[in-house]
Amino acid sequence: MPKPYNLPPLGDLACFEVAARHLSFKRAAAELNVTPAAVSHRIKALESELGQPLFFRHYRGVELTEAGALLFVALQRGLEGIAESVGRIRSRSVRSGVSIAATTAVSTLWLMPRLAGFLALHPDIALSHLVQDGPAPEGADLSIHYGDPAEVPDETAILMQDRILALGTRTFAERHGIGSLADLARAPLIHTRSDEPEWTTWPQWFQAIAGQQPTGPGFVLNNHLVSLQAAEDHIGAVLGWESLLGPHLASRRLVPLVPEALPSPWPFYLRIHGRASANARQLADWLMAQKDVAAGSPAAS
Structure with missing residues (x-):
């Protein structure tokens, strides 16, 4: 029966790789735990099989021929390709745990209230929740992002894409007499600075809805959760995603200040990284089933 790959003996090829990596039969012998004579014998057998020399032999060592x-x-x-595949197989076979990454805001406002339900249904799965504002950390099975999923090489799934609202407290609305976009444009606004260029700013929001720019005083923060707290403390109006802030709206801690809203230019999406295990995909499927469920009351499925 012919050899399927028409290769020399794999043992000879493995011995050659070690000798070529070290450029030394002696060091190759030490790594392989054999004698230098045994290494030399295998190399000669391989050269005979190929019909040409693979090394130039010198008094002080060896060099590779072309x-x-x-x-x-x-x-x-x-x-290297085999090692990568073996690593993935080993990772999938020995890991029962799942790691998911998300920003501080998404973790606090959307993800954490839902993870408890998954853990209750799957107590045997060890879950690591990585909170990081910025690129997803290396090694995550799943991650949640805001932006264009088409730019991601991995599999993705849309979690939510809703409206961006102008939010504040009822006390704030009464204090500043906010009844229209013109009133809101003159009121104090909380500006959240982010490293994510996709985030919609107050100038972009007003330009898209009314073709104008805000003129009121600004209060600048660099964390969305802190911005929300500042809004709850009546400091200013804040922009927020309707689905992400469901509990705030339901409890009336924050209310829409004007009826106008901007359709979100980008969705929040789940990225399923290439290394994702079967358990990670189970969590991904569960999160997709929960995406329209109110936080605090996930479906038991």
């Missing part, structure tokens, strides 16, 4: 260098590069590429 054929040897070509074979060494090919072996390295092949072994």
Whole structure:
């Protein structure tokens, strides 16, 4: 029966890779736990199989011939691919845990109230929740982002894409006499600075809805949760996503200050990273089932 890949003995190729990596039969022998003579014998057998020398032998060591260098590069590429696949297989087979990453705001306002339901249904799955404002940390199975999912090479799923509202307290609305967009434009506004360029700002919101710019005093913060707290303390109006802030709206801690709203230019989406295990996909499916469920009352499914 013919060999399926028409290769020399794999043991000879493995021995050659070690000798080529070290450029030394002696060091290769030490790594392989054999004698230098055994390494030399395997290399000679491989050279005989290929019909040409793979090393130049010198008194002080060896060098790769052109054929040897070509074979060494090919072996390295092949072994790197095999090592990557083996690593993924090992990771999936031994990990029962799942890691999910999200920003502070998404974690606090949307994700955490729902994770408790998943853990109650799947107590055998160890869950790591990575809170990080910025790029998802290396090694996460899943991550939640705001932006264009088409720019992501991995599989994605839309969690929510709703309206951006102008929010504040009823006390704030009464204090500043806010009944229209013109009133809101003159009122104090809380500006949340973010490293994420996709976030909608007050100038963008007003321009898109009314073709004008706000003229009132500004209060600048760099954290969305702190901005929401400042709004609850009647300091100013804040922009917020309707679905993300469901509990705030339901409890009337914050209320829409004007009826106008801006359709969110981007969705919040779940990224399913290439290394995601079966358990990670189970969490992804569960989160997709929960996306329209109010926080604090996830469906038991």
